[in-house]
Amino acid sequence: MSARPRPRARLLVAGIGLLLLASCAPRPTGMVPVTGSALEARYLAQLAARESRAAMVTETAVLWPRAAGLCDTCPARRLPGMQASLALAWPDLVRLRVDSFFGTALDLSLAGDSLRAYAPAQRAGVLLDAERDSLGVCGPGSLAVRLLSAAWRPPSGSWAGAAGSRVLRWTEGGDSVVVGFDDRGRPEQVEIRRSPGAGLRVTYERWESVNDVMWPTSIRMGSIQGEFEIRSRMSAVRFGARRASPRLATRIPADADLVGRERLLRWLRRIETAR
């Protein structure tokens, strides 16, 4: 026969339990707006962590592209979603392979100013240089790495100019850049404009802690005017040591049909006309 705990003992046990529960429960915290130097310190600390780990990052991406409707009042067009393997290496190497167990649709890599792409089904390859071929984007490799790792580098003076605000503005190589931060010093939205009405908008919709590094795992990007948009969700993010650059370069078979800038532009015009 076991002795039943006395009322006072039960009260003590309950009290200890409550204390334990209370000690584990999240405490209410005052939401103090973080701006200025505190925001700068938070952002730069996280940025340093991302940059140091972005020596080599591999992740799995699911992409949902959308194109503008065929008329002004038409809904956005649904396009096939894609699964992709993605690798990026600081400061300017990116490789994206759109593939699945049913095959590889596109293998694309950016390295500094160069763009290489290969579509096995079409047996078509693209090999372009941003400067020589006037792609209209300076350093696409660097831009892609910064975009995917949210590694934007505001000039130091821009923090002082944003006193009391969480929005920074600066110019960079003829582009105007606007970055909005959240309370925790993470970029929320980025706009890069080259001319009025033309530019890119990037929204970081979700962040996750990967090996103690805050990493963007859901990114929405598209043209400011809304001609296109790609929503992406990343998973299986892994940081590693930098591998040899050739691994991050798309291999185009020697006998592939090489598509030059002019032909590529003709294709794009055809797509635009089809809209």
Place this chain on the structure above:
Amino acid sequence: MTRAPAWILAVALAASPCARAAESRGLVSTRALVTRLESSGRAEAVVRLARRDPLSGRTSTLSGRLALELPGCARLDLSDGEAMTLRPDGGDWLQPATRQLIHGGVRAVAGLLTWWGALLDTSGAEFRETKVAGSGYRLKSRAFGEELSQRVDLGANGLPRRVVAALSPEDSLEYRISSWRFTHPRGRDAFVLQAPRGYEVVHVQ
């Protein structure tokens, strides 16, 4: 829609009425399968896929079920819910990752078949089949270069038991096929995928 495994299409096309006339000169590597498929109407098999991602270096594996029917219908259902079908009038691709069902029209699939046509040429005019060690055959396209090839190994029953398809210069897929079973055809409807609730349907012409 991305392209389908070459060997599925090879079998499907080889089994199509247009290709039957050339059967006697066709591929040795698919001859037994095509013959049994023609006599029964439907072939089913268990497949085990393995693929190495050249970026991460990781190899992923998946199991699935394959179904083939005349004329030119193929269906592959994977254990993760992904599925693909091909028919003479188009094809479907169910993607759980994107929660989309993609219906490909005749043009979309025609593009696939045009591309794979060289690999699927059962007459041998555009396709080279060579015997390799053991019970294997290497299939290479005359028109689309040496890098795209596939190796087919036959089992004791003459049916494919392992296929390694080169997808790109760095990428290949391995299929291990077992438990071949031949039965009555179910018809076109068995090769039309339906979108589960909440899935987006995308049409590609």
